[in-house]
């Protein structure tokens with residue numbers, strides 16, 4: 398039996414992706430959420446629609462939680478066929494109180510980039526032939542790229558050969574932001590788009606790695622949702638097209 402797993406799926410796009418997979422995917426679908434009660438309540442709401450997702454707790458910023466999920470997938474399914482890295486945070490598009498700028502940069506890069514990378518590195522050994530990985534990025538990565546200095550754009554375009562290169566880029570951004578020198582160092586000021594630059598670059602390198610290893614038809618994509626517009630979720634203060642429309646415009 399095939400198995401698909403979605404991160405950050407108790408609401409928003411992750412919830413919509415799980416619902417869509419439950420209707421169309423020929424296999425089990427694992428809805429994960431960092432908060433167990435929110436996750437189980439979402440599973441219950443899908444069960445009322447006649448759908449049957451399974452639940453497992455996952456906080457992508459907690460490595461022990463990622464390892465527990467890996468052990469569960471290994472023991473229960475013996476592998477993984479679809480991985481959707483959807484979980485992310487942002488302060489810039491809603492009314493949620495943001496921390497200080499340096500802390501906001503640290504949190505966004507840690508969650509959206511480094512923790513998504515950790516999920517990948519922990520779960521990739523489980524991927525079976527023909528597996529599909531979708532890392533949810535954003536058009537904001539393009540906007541942030543355009544806002545970088547010409548020298549930084551050149552670095553991003555020509556020097557990102559390994560995951561280590563991307564780690565260094567995002568680390569450099571976090572360090573520059575600690576002294577509010579991100580723009581002076583050539584980065585865009587906004588951490589959401591910079592973190593998604595990391596996700597998009599990471600995805601391209603992961604695909605190259607699978608190809609070099611001779612992996613059997615494993616495909617890694619990064620995607621935007623809502624065709625460069627907004628999808629109405631808590632991240633956007635419910636501004637934008639519906640989740641169902643947004644997913645059609647991937």
Ligand SMILES: NC(=O)c1ccc[n+]([C@@H]2O[C@H](COP(=O)([O-])OP(=O)(O)OC[C@H]3O[C@@H](n4cnc5c(N)ncnc54)[C@H](OP(=O)(O)O)[C@@H]3O)[C@@H](O)[C@H]2O)c1
Pocket residue numbers: 404405406407408409410411430431432435455456457458482483484485486508533534535536621622623626627628629630631632633637
């Ligand atoms: N909405 C848009 O217009 C739009 C456009 C382009 C791309 N995206 C991307 O689409 C994805 C989903 O966003 P959304 O709009 O659906 O946002 P959302 O409604 O805020 O949902 C984000 C989800 O991620 C979860 N999450 C946050 N931190 C987590 C962590 N450490 N571990 C596990 N789960 C965590 C949240 O859980 P809690 O409920 O516990 O906070 C929530 O389930 C994100 O990658 C976002 O960047 C969104």
